[in-house]
Amino acid sequence: MxxxxxxxxxxxxxxxxxxxxxxxxxxxxxxxxxxxxxxxxxxxxxxxxxxxxxxxxxxxxxxxxxxxxxxxxxxxxxxxxxKEDLYLLEGVEDLIKELYANGMQLVLASSSATVTINRIFNRFGLHQYFSHIVSGEDFPKSKPHPAIFQHAAFLAQTPVENCIVIEDSTNGILAAKAAGIYCIGYDSFHSKMQDYSKADKVIKHFNELSYDSIKSITTS
CATH class of the missing domain: 1.10.150 (DNA polymerase; domain 1)
Incomplete structure (x- = not known):
């Protein structure tokens, strides 16, 4: 689970x-x-x-x-x-709120600097939903190196087999798989020249995910 x-x-x-x-x-x-x-x-x-x-x-x-x-x-x-016309991607806020309301732990693992993450989280009021924030600036190697996702699972105190990663980039998907974590590739029209072939599941919209569908994912 x-x-x-x-x-x-x-x-x-x-x-x-x-x-x-x-x-x-x-x-x-x-x-x-x-x-x-x-x-x-x-x-x-x-x-x-x-x-x-x-x-x-x-x-x-x-x-x-x-x-x-x-x-x-x-x-x-x-x-x-x-930039005033900056919005959360369609459907992701609803998914975040649904997962949080049902007791799912949420962790952010982004290659962005902490100051940039906080700038975005403050703008959209996201801090309340995430138990931990992990920035790529704290690691010597970027994705596809698995360190950022390994550390995210460690902070969450969750075995990797009980975690999933949602990623939109080739490097991110490879990092998740190298960490031994089930990965959902988000193939949106914003993503350019990325390879989703190594993802365990690929979605094009967040309405394809829900608390029930994520909770029941089998990773082994």
Whole structure:
């Protein structure tokens, strides 16, 4: 029986990708580098720190990674605060509230920085539903490394066989499976160039999930 649902955030709870895309591309212009769509798509599910570690090597950037991360974060925050048409993805709030009301433990495991997670959770009043928040900035390696999901299960004090992960990215799905956790891939129209073949189940809308359907998932 499932006791804990681990949610990714970007692309699962809220579509912040346009804001991230804008911030990254503003930064790329300042750095005078051209990042291909394929390379950008491969970043999905990675922390900003790990992304700039890759970019520093690929483009021989002289700036320190911490400086690059801070500049991108400032660009994101400014764009986020100005963007009024930012909403939770359709159906996810109803699912979160239904799971919470029925006693399911909810944990967030996002590659975003804690400050970014809190910015989004404060805007949409989500803190009350989640017992733990795990940020990818606290781990040396990003998804597809399983550490973030292993730690989420540890904090929830739930065996991995009693957890599920909801993810929208190739890297996130691979991380969940590497952690030994059943993974639901959320294939929304916001997701670009992602592979869902390793997910245990794939959905296109959150109305395909409910407390009863999640609780009865068999993971072994």
């Amino acid at each position: 499932i006791h804990t649902v681990i949610f990714d955030m970007d692309g699962v709870i809220v579509d912040t990708e346009p804001v991230h895309h804008y911030a990254y591309n503003q930064h790329f212009k300042k750095l005078n580098i051209e990042v291909s769509p394929e390379m950008y798509a491969s970043f999905t599910g990675n922390s900003t720190k790990n992304i700039f570690e890759r970019l520093k090597v690929a483009f021989n950037l002289q700036e320190e990674v911490t400086t690059l991360v801070e500049t991108k974060r400032e660009l994101f925050n400014a764009a986020f605060d100005q």
